[in-house]
Amino acid sequence: MGIQLSERVQAVPPSGIRKFFELAEERDDVISLGVGEPDFATPWRARTAAVDSLERGQTSYTANRGMRELREAIGEHVDAEYDLEYDPDEEILVTAGASEAVDLAFRAFVNPGDTVAVAEPAYVSYAPGVTFAGGEVLPVPTYERDEFRLTREALEASGAADAEVLVMCFPNNPTGATMELEHLAPVAEFAREHDLTVISDEIYAALQYEHEHTSIATLPGMASRTVVVNGFSKAYAMTGLRLGYVMGPAEAITGMNRIHQYGMLSAPTTAQHAALEALEHCDDAVDEMTAAYDRRRQFLLARFEELGIECFRAKGAFYAFPEVPTEQTGDEFAEDLLEAEGVAVVPGSVFGSGGEGHLRVSYATGMDELREATDRIERFLD
Amino acid sequence: MTASARDALLDSLLENARYSTADLARMTGLDESDVEAAIADLEEDGVVRGYRAVVDWESTDRERVRAVVEVNVELDRETGYGDVSRRLAGYDAVDTLRLVSGDYDFHVEVIGDSMRDVSAFIADEIAPIPAVTQTVTHYAMTTYKESGVDFGDGDDDDRLSVSP
Ligand SMILES: Cc1ncc(COP(=O)(O)O)c(C=O)c1O
Numbered sequence: 001m002g003i004q005l006s007e008r009v010q011a012v013p014p015s016g017i018r019k020f021f022e023l024a025e026e027r028d029d030v031i032s033l034g035v036g037e038p039d040f041a042t043p044w045r046a047r048t049a050a051v052d053s054l055e056r057g058q059t060s061y062t063a064n065r066g067m068r069e070l071r072e073a074i075g076e077h078v079d080a081e082y083d084l085e086y087d088p089d090e091e092i093l094v095t096a097g098a099s100e101a102v103d104l105a106f107r108a109f110v111n112p113g114d115t116v117a118v119a120e121p122a123y124v125s126y127a128p129g130v131t132f133a134g135g136e137v138l139p140v141p142t143y144e145r146d147e148f149r150l151t152r153e154a155l156e157a158s159g160a161a162d163a164e165v166l167v168m169c170f171p172n173n174p175t176g177a178t179m180e181l182e183h184l185a186p187v188a189e190f191a192r193e194h195d196l197t198v199i200s201d202e203i204y205a206a207l208q209y210e211h212e213h214t215s216i217a218t219l220p221g222m223a224s225r226t227v228v229v230n231g232f233s234k235a236y237a238m239t240g241l242r243l244g245y246v247m248g249p250a251e252a253i254t255g256m257n258r259i260h261q262y263g264m265l266s267a268p269t270t271a272q273h274a275a276l277e278a279l280e281h282c283d284d285a286v287d288e289m290t291a292a293y294d295r296r297r298q299f300l301l302a303r304f305e306e307l308g309i310e311c312f313r314a315k316g317a318f319y320a321f322p323e324v325p326t327e328q329t330g331d332e333f334a335e336d337l338l339e340a341e342g343v344a345v346v347p348g349s350v351f352g353s354g355g356e357g358h359l360r361v362s363y364a365t366g367m368d369e370l371r372e373a374t375d376r377i378e379r380f381l382d
Numbered sequence: 383m384t385a386s387a388r389d390a391l392l393d394s395l396l397e398n399a400r401y402s403t404a405d406l407a408r409m410t411g412l413d414e415s416d417v418e419a420a421i422a423d424l425e426e427d428g429v430v431r432g433y434r435a436v437v438d439w440e441s442t443d444r445e446r447v448r449a450v451v452e453v454n455v456e457l458d459r460e461t462g463y464g465d466v467s468r469r470l471a472g473y474d475a476v477d478t479l480r481l482v483s484g485d486y487d488f489h490v491e492v493i494g495d496s497m498r499d500v501s502a503f504i505a506d507e508i509a510p511i512p513a514v515t516q517t518v519t520h521y522a523m524t525t526y527k528e529s530g531v532d533f534g535d536g537d538d539d540d541r542l543s544v545s546p
Contacts, residue, residue, distance in 0.1 A: 020544045294390070367405070
């Protein structure tokens with residue numbers, strides 16, 4: 001008999017993104033607005049730091065929790081930027097991407113059969129991650145009428161009061177939605193009332209265009225029940241270097257590290273050196289990239305308006321989440337658009353409940369491509 | 383116009399001075415008429431001094447020679463850096479002129495159709511200026527990056543076309 005896959009693995013269907021990836025790969029004239037990663041290369045100084053570290057032969061494991069210097073730099077950075085105070089010795093863990101941090105959190109906090117409330121539309125890895133950890137996903141929809149913010153009403157209506165864990169991500173992939181203090185307060189209140197552990201994925205925190213980031217962990221009583229996930233992939237255009245981090249109460253981080261130390265041992269050493277340099281010397285590069293995203297965001301939103309495509313004003317990450325401008329489903333529209341004009345966008349349904357009827361349109365792509373892609377969409381709609 | 387809108391406009395022009403007014407308006411959230419007015423102001427205030435293409439001459443059939451010339455000067459009561467700079471800047475062959483700190487005074491970039499052309503220019507026009515005490519000429523052999531534009535072909539987009 002061959003290998004029998006576990007039920008948990010069998011329970012997870014292939015990603016919906018896969019299908020569009022394969023369709024897009026079939027042609028070579030595609031302009032892709034389906035990309036979930038920066039189009040910039042990692043800032044040069046961070047890249048040279050990686051090379052230097054290799055030249056110096058710094059190729060061994062680091063401490064399980066990550067290089068002490070890097071944890072300190074992370075602690076200082078999040079304190080300065082987001083008012084988050086964490087002790088680098090006990091409350092910060094460096095991971096192989098935010099992805100590993102999210103996975104560790106599920107495995108560390110979820111018992112078999114536990115309910116994990118996931119604010120949807122959501123990043124595609126959360127639901128499978130919950131399943132792999134033996135938990136049950138409870139989708140909590142967010143709505144366009146609320147600019148895709150998570151609300152207390154939706155938490156109540158979906159039965160999240162009985163959940164053990166809440167996963168949220170603002171600025172959001174795929175919607176680009178952001179939440180400010182006034183929107184976070186009722187969610188925090190709900191989490192406290194119902195004793196929820198909160199996993200807050202804030203990997204897009206640096207990419208906000210009309211206001212500054214507020215972390216739910218800074219709200220009263222939240223630091224003790226929240227782990228904050230962040231990383232270098234998006235802000236520093238370091239996706240391929242696979243480096244993230246997670247911060248939270250010492251018990252939570254110690255528990256996550258227990259898994260990490262066996263599963264991963266330590267995050268990639270070369271990437272940690274790049275990340276340290278990024279934190280210490282690449283603020284200007286982040287500012288420049290953010291400014292470029294903002295110009296493209298405004299361009300895209302303006303073009304949608306001209307084309308009569310309904311889209312709320314997303315203020316974060318590098319995604320717009322417009323409504324499907326035809327009578328079709330998002331899947332049909334995305335397929336037809338790709339077929340007819342070679343423009344790839346991702347249907348919102350891929351991201352779970354509430355995503356249907358929408359498209360994720362990434363503006364992590366150059367202005368020339370963005371202009372050409374929107375011209376093609378215009379032609380397609382005519 | 384807010385300072386940040388003006389900055390966004392400048393950044394966009396630096397990225398590509400050929401963006402249409404309509405695109406600039408979309409990117410900055412301004413009206414087209416405001417964009418036009420703002421650009422006119424930037425030009426009038428001497429903030430934007432000009433627009434030109436960044437050309438990789440090695441990809442053309444045209445012969446172009448660029449030289450970096452270090453120029454040392456000795457000033458006297460009647461002659462200041464400003465006077466020397468005016469004389470140097472007047473020549474069409476002088477593409478870029480800067481007063482710099484360090485071992486020499488003026489950093490001059492000279493462009494010509496041939497090495498002989500450039501040498502003759504330096505020998506006949508720059509060296510004889512009374513204040514000039516020394517010139518050191520470096521011919522550019524290969525240009526890898528100019529005005530922020532990298533001439534290597536390192537910017538292929540090799541990302542997956544659809545990713546999470
Ligand atoms: C919301 C969100 N979280 C996490 C990740 C994964 O980040 P990393 O590359 O750090 O694993 C992504 C990547 O698309 C994301 O969009």
